[in-house]
Amino acid sequence: MKSIFGQIQRLYELAVRMFAGLRSPFLLAVRLYWGWQLTETGWGKLHNLPHVVEFFTSLNLPAPGPTAVFVSVVELVGGIFLVLGFFTLPTCIAVVIDMMVAYITADSEAFKSFFSDPGKFYNADPYTFLFAGLLLLIFGPGKLSLDHLLARYVFKKEEVRTEP
Numbered sequence: 005m006k007s008i009f010g011q012i013q014r015l016y017e018l019a020v021r022m023f024a025g026l027r028s029p030f031l032l033a034v035r036l037y038w039g040w041q042l043t044e045t046g047w048g049k050l051h052n053l054p055h056v057v058e059f060f061t062s063l064n065l066p067a068p069g070p071t072a073v074f075v076s077v078v079e080l081v082g083g084i085f086l087v088l089g090f091f092t093l094p095t096c097i098a099v100v101i102d103m104m105v106a107y108i109t110a111d112s113e114a115f116k117s118f119f120s121d122p123g124k125f126y127n128a129d130p131y132t133f134l135f136a137g138l139l140l141l142i143f144g145p146g147k148l149s150l151d152h153l154l155a156r157y158v159f160k161k162e163e164v165r166t167e168p
Contacts, residue, residue, distance in 0.1 A: 031139075032089075034102075038136035039086030042099065046080030063109045078102055089149020092140055099137035101131040114139030 042066040048057045053072055060068035078098050106129045107115040114128035125131065145151045 028146035028148050030150040031143060034136055034139055035086045035089055035092075035145060038133060039083045039088075041083070042079050042133060043083030046076050046078070046083055049076035050080060054113065057108075065109060072125070075102060081130070084137075089145035089151050092145040092149065092151050096137045096141035097135060100141060103134035103137060106130040106133070131142060 049072065053069075053076070056072040056076065057068050060072050065071050079102065082095045082099050082102075085091050086099075107128065111128040111130060114124045114131075117124040
């Protein structure tokens with residue numbers, strides 16, 4: 005009986021190591037794809053500011069002109085930072101706040117339907133950026149990032165082991 009449990013434990017540990025090894029490539033894929041998408045969104049807003057200002061005015065946002073520039077720059081620079089895995093924590097906080105404000109102001113009906121109609125919530129435009137931002141905020145940028153390289157080689161911080 006002990007040998008069966010020992011084999012099960014070894015198989016479980018092997019599975020944990022195998023899936024833990026996929027963490028950094030997965031986080032890299034999330035950063036590359038959603039960082040690029042966010043960069044394109046910010047770039048598009050910067051190159052069509054009058055339309056964005058008009059839209060923000062229709063939402064009754066305070067100071068729609070400066071707010072449009074600020075949001076555009078946050079999305080453009082934040083997207084670039086996500087692609088690089090640079091300043092990931094503050095970037096993800098900015099993205100999450102940006103997307104929550106977008107939900108509350110531009111997609112308030114979808115935001116309010118979180119429990120009553122989840123499909124409406126996750127089909128809204130801010131959802132994927134919000135989800136990617138939360139994912140990277142919680143799990144970090146992974147080992148394949150500038151943040152990791154800077155922490156390990158420039159600031160000489162020891163790697164924290166999260167795998168068994």
